[in-house]
Amino acid sequence: MVISAPQITRFLQDGAVTLDTPFTTDQVQAAAAVFDRIVPAAPPDAKGQQRFRTSTTCSFFDPELVDLIQHPFLEEVAQGVLDAKDVRFLQTAALATYPQPPGPFTFDQHIDLQYTRADLEASPRRIVCTFFLWLSDVTASRAPLMYRSGSHLPLADCWQSQPGLQQHLPRVIGIPLADLPALEYGDPHPLLARAGQATVLTTAMVHGASVNLDSSPRKALVVTFTARGVTVALPPAQQDAKDAYEAGLALQLRPERRHILAA
Numbered sequence: 001m002v003i004s005a006p007q008i009t010r011f012l013q014d015g016a017v018t019l020d021t022p023f024t025t026d027q028v029q030a031a032a033a034v035f036d037r038i039v040p041a042a043p044p045d046a047k048g049q050q051r052f053r054t055s056t057t058c059s060f061f062d063p064e065l066v067d068l069i070q071h072p073f074l075e076e077v078a079q080g081v082l083d084a085k086d087v088r089f090l091q092t093a094a095l096a097t098y099p100q101p102p103g104p105f106t107f108d109q110h111i112d113l114q115y116t117r118a119d120l121e122a123s124p125r126r127i128v129c130t131f132f133l134w135l136s137d138v139t140a141s142r143a144p145l146m147y148r149s150g151s152h153l154p155l156a157d158c159w160q161s162q163p164g165l166q167q168h169l170p171r172v173i174g175i176p177l178a179d180l181p182a183l184e185y186g187d188p189h190p191l192l193a194r195a196g197q198a199t200v201l202t203t204a205m206v207h208g209a210s211v212n213l214d215s216s217p218r219k220a221l222v223v224t225f226t227a228r229g230v231t232v233a234l235p236p237a238q239q240d241a242k243d244a245y246e247a248g249l250a251l252q253l254r255p256e257r258r259h260i261l262a263a
C-alpha cells in the first residue's frame, strides 16, 4: 500500500498526514512553473489593495498538472484513506501565496466540509480525501496551512446531533470559525512540508491559509477524491464548474486513467 495503516489512523485522528510521493523533482518543478502562468501574482484591486493569494479551481488542462492529477499514486492513497476499492476525482485547484511586506503573522480559520461521525466511520467513508501537493517547500514563514489537529471529530459529533442536518450531509460548505459551535478545538499549528510531498487532510477540521513572510511563493496543487457511489454535495456553482471541467479533462487523461472520472 502507498499509505500505511498508521498513516491512515493519523489522518483519521489528527485530520492530516504528510506523505512522500513518487513525483520527481523535474515533475514538481515543471508543475510549479505552470503556476507562474495560471495563478500569477494578482495586480492591485480597484481600491489599490495588493492581493497576495491567487487561486483557480477546475480550470486548467496543462499536461504538467494533468499528469499529477491522473497519477495512480493519488488514486491509491485515496482508496486507503476512503476505505474504498473504487474512488473518483472530485475537484482540483491551484493555489499560490506570494510574499508580502513584513508584518504580523496572520491566518484564516474555517471549515470547508461537513460530515457526521457516522459518515466518517462508514465503509467506504462518506467524506472527501483532499490532497495538498506541495510544489514548493512550506516553511513556518512561507504561508504554512494552519490547522487545529483533530477538530473534525467534535464537529462531526456535533453535526450528527443536530436534528434535520444529516439529510443534507456530507456537503462542501464554507463556515468561518466565528460561526462554528463553541467546542474544544485545540490550538492551531503550522503544517510544514517539502516540495514534492503531499499532505492528505480533511477540510472538515478547522484550518486556514496564512500569510507569506518569506521571499518566494508557496504553491500547492489541490486534488480531491470521493469514494465511487458516495455523493458529497457541492455548492451549485462548484458543481457546474466541475461538470464542465470533467468534460474537458476526459479528453486529456490517458485512456487507462479515465476511470477516475465520474462517468
Ligand SMILES: [Fe+2]
Pocket: 110, 111, 112, 203, 207, 208
Ligand atoms: Fe479551506
